[in-house]
Amino acid sequence: MTQLPDQNGRFGVFGGRFVPETLMNALIHLEESYQHFSEDETFQQEIDYLLKQYSGRETPLYYAERLSNHLGDAKIYLKREDLNHTGAHKINNAIAQGVLAKRMGKKKVIAETGAGQHGVATATVAALLGMECKVFMGEEDTKRQALNVFRMQLLGAEVIPVLSGSRTLKDAGNEALRYWVSNVEDTFYILGSAVGPHPYPMMVRNFQRIIGDETRRQILEAEGRLPDHVIAAIGGGSNAIGMFYPFIEDKDVALIGVEAAGKGVETAFHAATMSKGTQGVFQGSMSLLLQDVHGQVQEAHSISAGLDYPGVGPEHAYLNDISRAQYVPVTDQEALDALKLLCRTEGIIPALESAHALAHVIKMAPKLTKEDLVVICLSGRGDKDVESIMTYTGGKKL
């Protein structure tokens, strides 16, 4: 299993490379360069140095005692990715791809972003490494996340509002790929999630697995055993695959991905790709996606801009297929309730994305005993969401 993807970038039937011919050599070259530098010790050392001294890793695995007591008997730990520089796990991947871009001699980077977390992380790394940076962002999202737009501009990046399609994350991804087709010779595309054509899903997983590697070591230190349940939110699925991957061979560890059900999976307003999606090709890979019977991609809906995506990473589709991981939906309201609970019990404002993972643990809690050990990936902090939560509640207290 750890050998996946295969040489064609496939995880079972999922993955692969479905892109215009113009990009094929760039993807092949990217894969070769990645393999080449992976074997170069100084490459990994440079990344490790930046993750430690610049981003502040390792991040704590925090025993949330008041939350645990509030919910019942189980012992709940939080992997504090929110304490990273720029406030989310996105920086892990952005640093690594940035260093790879530099080693490949590229001076320009581009990225897509939804809420702006990956855009901010990429703009940050571009500033750090002295690269020119363009971030593609749906026009809708530039309005919803005006502060993050300004943040990226402050860091020296150019934010390009995307006017095509639904003007959200999926369209930002399309536009980044189109721009890359035109500028493939001097530009590196720092893709933010475990999606897209091979080698991105593999690369992003490997750059995010530090979350799971640290967690595994930390829980063994703290508890002397592996957790029973590992839970992470999933949009494209980068924090979830990073958290899950080092536990895949540990069959007694239940892996649970939590996707956004928006207003409910029974409505037309959700982003529940695993629950409601079907197999198809989207943004360069074979996976599950929200689409109509004719293969037209449908819009996703979630209060969390980071989960508001009609596709999902191919490795997750595979883990779902072989039943190694389980995927469950959580609504906007359940996520907000969970966010509030964490604020009040632990003094931590989680990102709306991460609140989805917590919301599922709240649902599980009544069935758990004091023997149950739970780890939640707290993928990001909620500062960025305060304004949209105010909009959602109409300014009323949550």
Added chain:
Amino acid sequence: MNLMDQTFTRLKSNDQTALIPFLTIGDPDIETTVDIIVELEAAGADIVELGVPYSDPLADGPVIQRASQRALKHKVNIRTCMETAVKARSAGVKLPFILFTYYNPVLQFGLDQFFAELNAHEISGLIIPDLPIEESADIYRMAETAGIHLVPLVAPTSDERIASIASSAKGFVYCVSSLGVTGERASFFEGIEDFIQKVKTYTDLPVAIGFGISSGEQAARFARICDGVVVGSAIVRQIEETIPLLQDAERRQEGLLQIRNFVSQFKSE
């Protein structure tokens, strides 16, 4: 014999270059698309690329994106596109049709059924812009069995991939004129002549150039070095600009004539 092969053979014996216009089916509506195809033939088109509208057209620039959005408003799908080819044939159009579609709509239609129906719907060839050779072994086999030419794209960045792409091609080899998505442009990949020559060393099939050709001058320049010229966005933009006329019963003929005149500038003698 595939209709496309007959066309290229005839053109070759007359020392002519194929004019291959593209249009998005259902833009602005199916009935108008059929009428426009009739005009394309009248303007001197030799083969027509019928574009299946798609929600996420990765290889297309803004002009064709907008056309897709317009077409999708009235639920055009891959079946209506195939039926449009039949309607055009009934309207007297003789030239061969190539279906241009992204992979996902084909996948959802079902590969077996898709290839079983193409022939009955007057389709001679197929272009799938997001299906590189690494992913297309099954499709090649199914297309060959069905007698449908799967026309591959080669790009200026294809380099050592050109050999394998060109050698497995059917119908013709579609050379992308520049790095980038579809859309009119003033300049092309600098080494385009060498690129075309290189492609020709790997295949005896006709070689066509497309992406960005937007003037008769450009078309004439490329006609000298290849066997076919594809014109897409420029025509789709002309259709877009003509929509007010096309939707006005009294001025519809005037609109169709404008499109015919526009397209005829790309025909090189």
